[in-house]
Amino acid sequence: MTATFIGVRHHSPACARLVADTITALRPAYVLVEGPADMNPRLGELLLGHDLPIAVYTGYRDAERRHGSWAPLCDYSPEWTALTAGRDVGAEVRFIDLPAWHPALADVRNRYADAEARYAEVTERLCRDFAVDNPDALWDHLFEIEPADGLADRLAAYFDLVRGDARTAPDDEAREAYMAHWVRAAVADAGDRPVVVVTGGFHRPALVRFAEEGDRTWPELPQPPGDAVVGSYLVPYSFRRLDAFDGYQSGMPSPAYYQHLWESGPHEAARGLTEAVTARLRGRGQPVSTADLIAARATAEGLAAVRGHVHPARVDVLDGLASALVGEALDTPLPWATGGRIRPGGHPVIVEMVAALSGDRVGRLHPSTPLPPLVHAVADRLRATGLGGSGEVRLDLGKPADLDRSRLLHRLRVLAIPGVVRDSGPGPGGDPVPAEQWTLTDSDDRLPALIEAGGYGVDPEEAAAAVLAERIAATPGDMDVLAGLLFDAALCGVGALTGQVLDDLARAVGAAADLGSLGRTLAVALAMWRHDGLFHTGGGPAFGALIAAAVRRALWLAEGVRGGPAPADPKRIGAMAAVRDALVHAAAPLGLDTTAALGVADRVAACHDAPPDLRGAAFGLGWSLRGTAAADPGRAVRGTFTPALAGDWLAGLFALAREEVLHTPGMLELLDELVEAMTDDGFLIALPALRQAFGYFPPRERHLIAARLVRLRTGGTSGPDLMRLDATPELVAAGMRLDERVDTALRREGLITS
Incomplete structure (x- = not known):
């Protein structure tokens, strides 16, 4: 046979x-x-x-x-x-x-x-x-x-x-x-x-x-x-994971439609498709009238006849619905005409139509189905730590029990388990707040994710360590990635990996060519060295050696950077801020050479071939370390206050010496004077960079600056009162546009000349 x-x-x-x-x-x-x-041997399990x-x-x-x-x-x-x-x-x-x-x-x-x-x-x-x-x-x-x-x-x-x-x-x-x-x-x-x-x-x-x-x-x-x-x-x-429109690489798109086709045949599948799309659109507030549905059905049946279909096919129904429900031109092709993943920028009605055809069915395993040990271990740990439900969770990392809960949640975060989101908590750089805020939610995708993560280990710590080790191996020498992994390893409480990443970073620092990436490494290492009581890495000497090497390398790189006017580079500015923080907090215990750093700062600040943001950062570095500026800050500001340079230079200055600028008499008044002296065109050129620069001030200090400038302009009138407008910002903007049009018309007619 x-x-x-x-x-x-x-x-x-x-x-x-x-x-x-x-x-x-x-x-x-x-x-x-x-x-x-x-x-x-496990077909019986598959057929449970x-x-x-x-x-x-x-x-x-x-x-x-x-x-x-x-x-x-x-x-x-x-x-x-x-x-x-x-x-x-x-x-x-x-x-x-x-x-x-x-x-x-x-x-x-x-x-x-x-x-x-x-x-x-x-x-x-x-x-x-x-x-x-x-x-x-x-x-x-x-x-x-x-x-x-x-x-x-x-x-x-x-x-x-x-x-x-x-x-x-x-x-x-x-x-x-x-x-x-x-x-x-x-x-x-x-x-x-x-x-x-x-x-x-x-x-x-x-x-x-x-x-x-x-x-x-x-x-x-x-x-x-x-x-x-x-x-x-x-x-x-789930049908969502199965759908070709969602990126699944095989099989059919629109699984909910084909489920109808399997269960009821093509005629009922076409009717079910129309009902599903209608229900979804109406559920989202999109009006779909009876006339729309009649038009869609008539169009679908006409297309089916033209295309030689005994019953309307999926594309016939979709084309009919699109014709009836979308009244304007589309910027992107219809997804069922091109196939594959749905493209960004699609019409909202079309996006909802595709989602309706995808369906929301989610599979369920029989209770007797064997599961990997990780699934049971995570369930036990969540239950034991009181994290098994949904809602917001606030943790005090100074308490051993909360630190243990934090590490469990970070391990799940590293494993990409759905429904585990950290809203706030310690970050690299600065003074970390010893508290975390998490939002936990139930998710149909959590069990599949845990099963799939089960190949990494039998418990959350082992699995998270394996994931981090895999990422470390995949990115040798990439300091940006390694710095993030170092921080993740500490948050997860995986001490062995912390040492491994430190060794990798120490090798990478010696050959570093990118100042921004080096700065992130320095910021992470410094934060963990300063706050070892919070992170419990136990790596004091190793962190100290890494910090000292990173400071030396960063200063050497900064002195060699050249480039004309260009948008300020936040990573490069951040590197200079990390050098400042290291010198402020670790110069004595780690033997960092502050005098040499000040020499580099002064040379870079005076180098006209260096990018303006780096020159401003170097000026601010010297100012913040000495407590006084090496040169007249007013003169330095005037020397760089052109539309193409002002905002970038100030971004570097504010990032490194924000408090010095804020509390030096006459500095805000000088900045106001220089901005006032700009032409309209010059101001528009400088505005994006100026906004970026003033973004380095936190909201409270920006409010203080605004209040002082209002008092300066109004001769003592209450700043907060003037800054609180009864009119909406949209109305104010419309009024300004009207003023501009009136002014233009008056000038055109020769009624004003100044």
Whole structure:
């Protein structure tokens, strides 16, 4: 007896129905399905009685590679109907593809990814021949809307055509050879009973050829390397994750529509699509009238007739709804016309239509489903620390119990577990506030995320440490990233990693060429050195050595920076601020050379080839360290107060010597005088940089500056009273525009000349 090969498109209701009908009719001895062969001993777990969609998630980790992949299944997946129909007729059901961790699938994130990119030329030609926009519309036109008669032959012809003589990649060849080995063995063992083989249509032509000759013994299951950590678990999935419009790389878009198509057929699916879109739009306050719906239905039916569809297809209904509900020109193409991820800037009605077709169904695992140890460990820890519910949580990091809770939440944050958000807390640089504010919320995506993170470790600390170690290995020498990871390791309480990152940063500092990245490293290291009682890193000497090396390197880099007028660089300014903080707080205990730093600051401040923001920062560095400016600050300000330079120079100055400027007599008055002297055009040129510069003052100090300037301008009138206007800002702006138009008209007519 030979095998019956059914090539399918993943997540196709038409293919799923064909698979179920074929298995029911043939009652085969074996049903062989494209899927991870290492799950065969656990097929009973897969068939426990879950609410679909679900997925088989496999995590793999060794010394060189980390990989995670999914094999999603929904009610209308042909692979799922093959499993369930095969079980119902008493067949031996087997997955026959290589395990997900295998190198042949190293680049595969979703096992059931259609291979359309590999035969794009053929599908593009077919789309032109059938006058459809993309492969999704082509598939609906050929298979989903058409009657089921002759479907198997049409599918075989289609996949033979699109595969053609295309040369396959070595990875595909390895998978197809392994699956063909399973087919030969099953056919030999079945004797005169049928065998049904269900795989992606791309693989079908090759399997038909390979199944004729070769070894007919059962293939061995490949084993992972001895040092690898491999785990496969079932995870709840969702229609949102399954939807091609949301970025899923395989299968069909609009899963809620295809669920209707699977359950009720094309006529009811079209009606259900219209109802879903209408309900969603009305729920968001978008008016959808009965007349709109009549127009949409008439347009959809007319398009279906023109396009040769017995029933309106998905694109017919969507085009009809768009025609009836969107009355203006669109800036982006309709997403169902282009395929793939929905593009930014789409019309709100179109975005809601796509969301309605995606649906909000979320899978649920059977209570008896095995879960990785991390899931149970996190649940136990959240329950033990009182963090199992939803709401806002405030933590005092000076209390051991709250510090323990903070570390647990940070570990979950590093693992990207949904529903765990830190609103405020200690950050790198400055004086960290020893308190944190978190918002915890329930999320349908939390369990899948925990299951997927289970490959990193059995408890939150081990898993977070593995994630951070992986990120460290992936970014050698990147000081920006390493500084952030150093801070995360401290917040998570992973002391061993803190030492590792310090070693990596110490090597990177010696070769650093970017002043901004070096400054972030210095700010993080200084904060953790100063506040070790809060972070508990225990790395005092190592942090001190890193700080001293970073200060020396930053000053050396600053003296070599050259460049004309350019937007102020906040990272470069931040580096100078970090040098100032290190000299203020750590000069004596770490032996930092303040005298040498002042010499660098004075030279950079006087160097006209240096960027204006760096010159202002250097001037401010010297002013803040000495307590008095090395040169007349008023003269320095006047010398740089041109429209192209003023704001950038002041940004550097304010960042380093904000308090000195605020409390030096006459400085604010001088700035007011210089701004007043600008022409209108000059002021507009300088305004963006000036706004950036004054942004270095916190709100309270900006209010103080405004009040002082109002008093200066009004001769003592209460500043706050004048700054509180009864009129709205919009009305004030409109009045200013009117004044400008009147002034322009008067000048044009020669009525005013000044």
